[in-house]
Amino acid sequence: MTHTVFIDGAAGTTGLEIAERLAGRAEFTLLTLDDARRKDAAARREALNAADFVILCLPDDAARQAVAMIDNDRTRVIDASTAHRVAPGWIYGFPEVSGHDAVAQAARVSNPGCYSTGFIALVAPLVRAGLLPADWPYICHAVSGYSGGGKALIERFEADRDIAWRGYALALGHKHVPEMQARCGLAVAPLFSPAVVPAHRGMMVEVPLPLAAMPGGASPDALRGALADHYAGSAVVAMGTAPESGEMLLRASDGGSDRLDLFLFANADASQVRLIARLDNLGKGASGACIQNLNIMAGLPETAGLRL
Numbered sequence: 389m390t391h392t393v394f395i396d397g398a399a400g401t402t403g404l405e406i407a408e409r410l411a412g413r414a415e416f417t418l419l420t421l422d423d424a425r426r427k428d429a430a431a432r433r434e435a436l437n438a439a440d441f442v443i444l445c446l447p448d449d450a451a452r453q454a455v456a457m458i459d460n461d462r463t464r465v466i467d468a469s470t471a472h473r474v475a476p477g478w479i480y481g482f483p484e485v486s487g488h489d490a491v492a493q494a495a496r497v498s499n500p501g502c503y504s505t506g507f508i509a510l511v512a513p514l515v516r517a518g519l520l521p522a523d524w525p526y527i528c529h530a531v532s533g534y535s536g537g538g539k540a541l542i543e544r545f546e547a548d549r550d551i552a553w554r555g556y557a558l559a560l561g562h563k564h565v566p567e568m569q570a571r572c573g574l575a576v577a578p579l580f581s582p583a584v585v586p587a588h589r590g591m592m593v594e595v596p597l598p599l600a601a602m603p604g605g606a607s608p609d610a611l612r613g614a615l616a617d618h619y620a621g622s623a624v625v626a627m628g629t630a631p632e633s634g635e636m637l638l639r640a641s642d643g644g645s646d647r648l649d650l651f652l653f654a655n656a657d658a659s660q661v662r663l664i665a666r667l668d669n670l671g672k673g674a675s676g677a678c679i680q681n682l683n684i685m686a687g688l689p690e691t692a693g694l695r696l
């Protein structure tokens with residue numbers, strides 16, 4: 389049996405990558421619209437209602453409009469945009485944190501943001517286990533490859549090779565903060581400072597913890613052990629080992645990956661910890677997560693087609 393899939397936004401950065409990766413899969417048949425019709429409302433409505441699965445790779449407003457166009461109760465949706473990540477009735481598409489069964493049964497799945505994937509992977513299991521406080525004002529620094537900003541940011545970085553670092557969201561209201569707070573069950577919104585570096589893809593997400601000053605008294609070993617236990621059954625998320633070189637590198641030449649690797653570094657007296665997540669913004673941060681969720685929703689092996 390093949391499942392029909394319509395990718396709305398298939399000409400964009402995320403959509404193209406998903407389309408290429410599904411094209412070689414016998415389990416799926418892609419419904420496509422040619423360039424002249426891909427923004428035509430009537431053509432999109434028809435495709436949205438004809439598909440078993442719809443993957444939305446659109447700006448937020450267009451994603452909301454697409455969902456409103458679906459008028460049957462059979463088509464299931466995975467939305468890669470920010471539009472529905474804390475919306476009622478949507479399952480957060482992070483199976484390692486939300487639960488596989490919830491994703492498997494869902495009609496509406498919202499794919500996590502790329503930065504949020506790193507933050508939530510590090511913090512949610514530790515708060516849930518009671519090892520880190522839910523009412524702490526967490527801080528998160530991150531750098532992303534420029535493909536994270538879609539076609540417009542790719543064009544800008546490829547036209548201006550002189551940008552070495554681009555800090556943004558300087559008003560502290562990045563669109564991923566609500567899902568970071570909600571999915572970790574935090575009482576206070578985390579302070580999030582993202583930046584872009586001149587690499588096409590890849591990202592590092594860091595949560596520094598002044599452990600000695602925090603309530604709870606958890607040791608670095610207890611935090612490391614809890615993360616390792618939480619992800620023990622996962623083929624996608626794993627605890628990485630400390631690099632012998634004493635440095636972590638994000639290389640501009642890194643290829644695509646759907647892995648999410650987590651690291652914990654502590655100082656000698658265990659008073660300070662750096663939690664770090666390494667992922668591909670276009671992999672587990674976007675297309676890899678969509679494909680993993682699609683596999684689970686379609687009852688297929690979870691890691692089919694993933695680059696692990």
Ligand SMILES: NC(=O)C1=CN([C@@H]2O[C@H](COP(=O)(O)OP(=O)(O)OC[C@H]3O[C@@H](n4cnc5c(N)ncnc54)[C@H](OP(=O)(O)O)[C@@H]3O)[C@@H](O)[C@H]2O)C=CC1
Binds near residue numbers: 426674
């Ligand atoms: N890039 C990344 O790393 C990640 C992106 N996402 C999210 O995925 C979504 C897509 O992002 P990305 O692929 O980067 O963005 P792009 O800008 O690369 O692609 C968006 C695509 O949507 C098309 N589009 C816009 N409006 C409409 C419409 N009304 N009807 C049909 N098509 C439309 C655009 O058309 P045109 O080509 O004509 O501009 C474009 O092809 C966004 O919500 C983004 O936030 C999520 C996680 C990571």
Ligand SMILES: CC(=O)N[C@@H](CCC(=O)OP(=O)(O)O)C(=O)O
Binds near residue numbers: 563584
């Ligand atoms: C580098 C860059 O610009 N990144 C994007 C987030 C990419 C992502 O995860 O997008 P969605 O949340 O829309 O899904 C940003 O900060 O807006």
